[in-house]
Each structure stands twice: as C-alpha cells, then as structure tokens.
Amino acid sequence: MIDKTNQEKIEKAVRMILEAVGEDPDRPGLVETPARVARSYGEIFSSLNAPAFDNYKLFPVEETTEMVLIKDIPFYSMCEHHLLPFFGTVQVAYVPDHKRVMGLSKIPRLIDYCAKRPNVQERLTVNIAKELNRILDPNGVAVSISARHMCMEMRGVEKTGSQTESSYYTGNFKTDTVLKQEFLQRING
Amino acid sequence: MIDKTNQEKIEKAVRMILEAVGEDPDRPGLVETPARVARSYGEIFSSLNAPAFDNYKLFPVEETTEMVLIKDIPFYSMCEHHLLPFFGTVQVAYVPDHKRVMGLSKIPRLIDYCAKRPNVQERLTVNIAKELNRILDPNGVAVSISARHMCMEMRGVEKTGSQTESSYYTGNFKTDTVLKQEFLQRING
Numbered sequence: 001m002i003d004k005t006n007q008e009k010i011e012k013a014v015r016m017i018l019e020a021v022g023e024d025p026d027r028p029g030l031v032e033t034p035a036r037v038a039r040s041y042g043e044i045f046s047s048l049n050a051p052a053f054d055n056y057k058l059f060p061v062e063e064t065t066e067m068v069l070i071k072d073i074p075f076y077s078m079c080e081h082h083l084l085p086f087f088g089t090v091q092v093a094y095v096p097d098h099k100r101v102m103g104l105s106k107i108p109r110l111i112d113y114c115a116k117r118p119n120v121q122e123r124l125t126v127n128i129a130k131e132l133n134r135i136l137d138p139n140g141v142a143v144s145i146s147a148r149h150m151c152m153e154m155r156g157v158e159k160t161g162s163q164t165e166s167s168y169y170t171g172n173f174k175t176d177t178v179l180k181q182e183f184l185q186r187i188n189g
Numbered sequence: 190m191i192d193k194t195n196q197e198k199i200e201k202a203v204r205m206i207l208e209a210v211g212e213d214p215d216r217p218g219l220v221e222t223p224a225r226v227a228r229s230y231g232e233i234f235s236s237l238n239a240p241a242f243d244n245y246k247l248f249p250v251e252e253t254t255e256m257v258l259i260k261d262i263p264f265y266s267m268c269e270h271h272l273l274p275f276f277g278t279v280q281v282a283y284v285p286d287h288k289r290v291m292g293l294s295k296i297p298r299l300i301d302y303c304a305k306r307p308n309v310q311e312r313l314t315v316n317i318a319k320e321l322n323r324i325l326d327p328n329g330v331a332v333s334i335s336a337r338h339m340c341m342e343m344r345g346v347e348k349t350g351s352q353t354e355s356s357y358y359t360g361n362f363k364t365d366t367v368l369k370q371e372f373l374q375r376i377n378g
C-alpha cells in the first residue's frame with residue numbers, strides 16, 4: 001500500500017509524463033489515469049514496503065522425499081531499467097532436509113514477494129533461491145526462470161516473443177550432476 | 190522523438206515515482222532509469238508527436254483480387270488507463286477497389302502508427318480500420334485484434350494469459366455474411 005502523500009506524488013508525476021509525451025491529461029480517457037497508475041504501482045511494487053517474507057508454514061513429515069518440484073508458476077515483475085513488465089514462469093525444486101516441507105501455496109507467494117519490485121531477471125532468480133534456502137535449509141534448491149521482457153519486445157531491439165532463461169542452483173543441485181540433469185529433464189519434458 | 194525539455198520533465202517524474210513507491214533512485218541499478226524510461230516513452234508513444242500517417246505506397250494492378258488477408262501481425266500498445274502494455278496480433282483484410290493495392294509492409298507500419306500512443310483496444314481496432322479505409326477506399330475492411338493486457342494479468346484481477354478479442358468491419362465485410370465468414374474461418378484456421 002502507498003500512503004496518501006506518495007499516492008499524490010505519483011499522480012503528479014504521471015500527469016507530468018502524459019503532458020511531456022504529448023498527451024492531453026484532461027481528455028476523458030485519461031482523467032483518472034494518474035490516480036489509477038498510482039494505485040497500480042502500489043500493487044506492482046507492493047513488496048517494496050513489505051516486511052521480510054514470513055508468511056509461510058513448515059510441516060513436519062515422517063520421512064523426507066526426493067526432490068519436490070513445482071512447475072510453471074506464473075510471475076510478473078518490472079524491469080528496473082525501463083519500468084516495463086517482464087513475465088513468464090518459474091520452475092522451483094528443492095530436496096527437503098530436517099523432515100519438513102513448506103506449505104505449497106507459499107512458494108508462489110514467495111515468488112510474488114520477490115517479483116513485486118523493480119528487478120532484473122537474474123537477481124529475481126537468485127533471490128527466490130536464497131529465500132527458499134533461508135526458510136527450508138534444504139539439501140539443495142534449483143530455480144529456473146523463463147521470461148518475456150517488454151523492453152526487448154515493444155521497443156529497442158523489438159524481438160517479438162523472445163524468451164530469456166536464467167537459473168540458479170545451490171547445495172546438491174550444484175554438486176550432483178545426475179540430480180541437476182533430472183531437474184532439467186523434468187522442466188523441459 | 191521527445192525534445193530536451195520534455196525528456197527532463199519525464200526524468201524528474203520517474204524519479205518522483207521511484208521515491209514514492211519506496212525505491213532508492215540512487216542505487217546503481219536505478220541511476221540511469223529516469224533517462225532510460227524517458228527515451229523509452231519516446232519510442233512507445235512515438236506516434237503522438239508524429240504527423241498523419243502518409244508513409245505508404247499504392248500500386249496499380251490490372252485486375253482487383255478477392256480479399257487480401259495479412260495474418261498475425263504482432264503489435265504492442267499501452268493501456269491508457271494503467272500505462273501498462275497490451276499486446277498481441279492483428280488480422281487485417283481488405284477487398285481492393287480502384288485497381289490498386291497497398292505496399293504490404295505499410296500495413297504493419299500503419300498498425301504501429303495506431304498502436305504507439307495511449308490506447309484502449311477497441312479504439313485501436315477502429316482506428317486501424319478507418320486509416321485503411323482512408324488510404325485504400327476499398328470495398329471493405331476487416332480488422333480483428335487478440336491481445337493480452339498486462340493490467341488484467343499482473344495486477345487487479347490477475348488473470349494470467351487471458352486474451353481479449355475485438356473486431357471491426359466496414360463495407361462488404363458488414364453486408365456480405367459469406368465474406369465475413371470466410372475472414373473468420375481463415376483467421377481461426
């Protein structure tokens with residue numbers, strides 16, 4: 001949430017932008033735009049004003065399993081260089097330790113937490129892995145992101161539909177090539 | 190292109206936005222962002238400062254053909270309500286008259302011209318059709334757009350991958366249901 005002072009500051013800024021690009025901020029379609037953009041940035045950048053991610057539950061299990069893999073989690077973030085969206089899917093895997101697992105829905109919530117701020121894709125990838133390590137202290141974590149960047153599609157080099165892939169491994173995903181291979185096969189299968 | 194005064198106005202506004210959402214505009218990843226966003230808006234909204242679209246060529250033909258159909262032309266525009274991208278593909282068809290046709294590459298250029306300003310999808314659809322009518326004075330025009338709206342995906346209702354379709358017909362595409370049916374079958378085929 002953005003407080004009243006900052007909401008007004010963004011509204012003023014958006015009006016300046018509309019004027020500067022050559023629009024008429026008073027035409028009917030645009031009169032509410034400054035207020036709407038300010039509220040919208042409050043959502044898109046919501047994790048900037050949020051406390052550390054602690055909205056999760058760990059559940060004890062009798063025996064730890066092999067890799068837990070959560071595939072194709074959609075995410076949306078904002079490119080910190082151009083303030084344009086980049087979005088796609090995240091693949092997350094971890095090998096549990098300490099006989100505990102994480103509530104499943106908390107993984108997309110954690111991804112949202114990491115995504116809802118100005119970002120570059122590589123930092124987002126690392127941040128998700130580090131947060132999982134902190135929370136689960138697992139035997140290993142693998143995070144892979146495939147994304148479309150509006151700053152590469154709608155302007156600049158204008159490459160429609162191009163995908164950027166990034167990944168980050170910790171623990172036994174780094175040391176055990178067979179495990180890493182299994183992760184790669186399963187996310188591409 | 191955005192002139193120096195307006196470039197600076199946008200830079201100032203982007204700095205205000207970064208501060209208001211809770212970012213540090215002086216951190217290394219963000220120092221160049223205000224200038225980059227200003228240049229980027231110059232590209233994304235380039236048709237706001239452009240003269241009327243007249244960068245096209247008409248070629249005489251000996252005999253007029255049936256419908257000319259150009260399928261799956263990618264486009265990117267900005268939602269005027271949230272200043273977030275919407276993008277997808279445009280299907281354009283026209284039935285030539287006056288024994289003349291338009292240079293093919295000019296149709297994507299015309300779409301870019303209509304798209305590179307704050308928009309709603311329906312207005313973009315109509316504008317493309319009207320420009321084609323103006324330029325070609327054909328027997329009929331059909332325009333169909335399918336788009337993803339970041340304002341519906343990354344915030345608000347958060348509907349990942351939802352598509353919005355809109356269409357507009359003039360001339361014999363309006364009166365001749367068989368012709369319209371052919372258009373619909375071919376764009377969905």
Ligand SMILES: Nc1nc2c([nH]c(=O)n2[C@@H]2O[C@H](COP(=O)(O)OP(=O)(O)OP(=O)(O)O)[C@@H](O)[C@H]2O)c(=O)[nH]1
Nearest residue numbers: 079080081082119120121122149151152156157221225
């Ligand atoms: N590695 C990486 N690069 C990124 C991300 N987002 C993003 O804009 N970039 C890149 O950051 C660079 C910014 O370069 P620049 O300062 O010359 O800005 P520009 O807009 O003139 O560059 P461009 O027109 O080539 O996009 C671009 O190469 C852009 O593609 C990201 O998430 N990861």
Ligand SMILES: Nc1nc2c([nH]c(=O)n2[C@@H]2O[C@H](COP(=O)(O)OP(=O)(O)OP(=O)(O)O)[C@@H](O)[C@H]2O)c(=O)[nH]1
Nearest residue numbers: 032036268269270271308309310311338340341345346
């Ligand atoms: N028909 C149409 N509606 C659009 C387009 N772009 C766009 O934002 N809208 C809609 O414009 C409306 C703006 O409504 P609002 O003033 O309540 O703004 P809001 O951000 O609070 O709405 P929301 O949170 O439901 O998206 C939304 O319903 C949004 O989906 C478009 O291209 N065509």
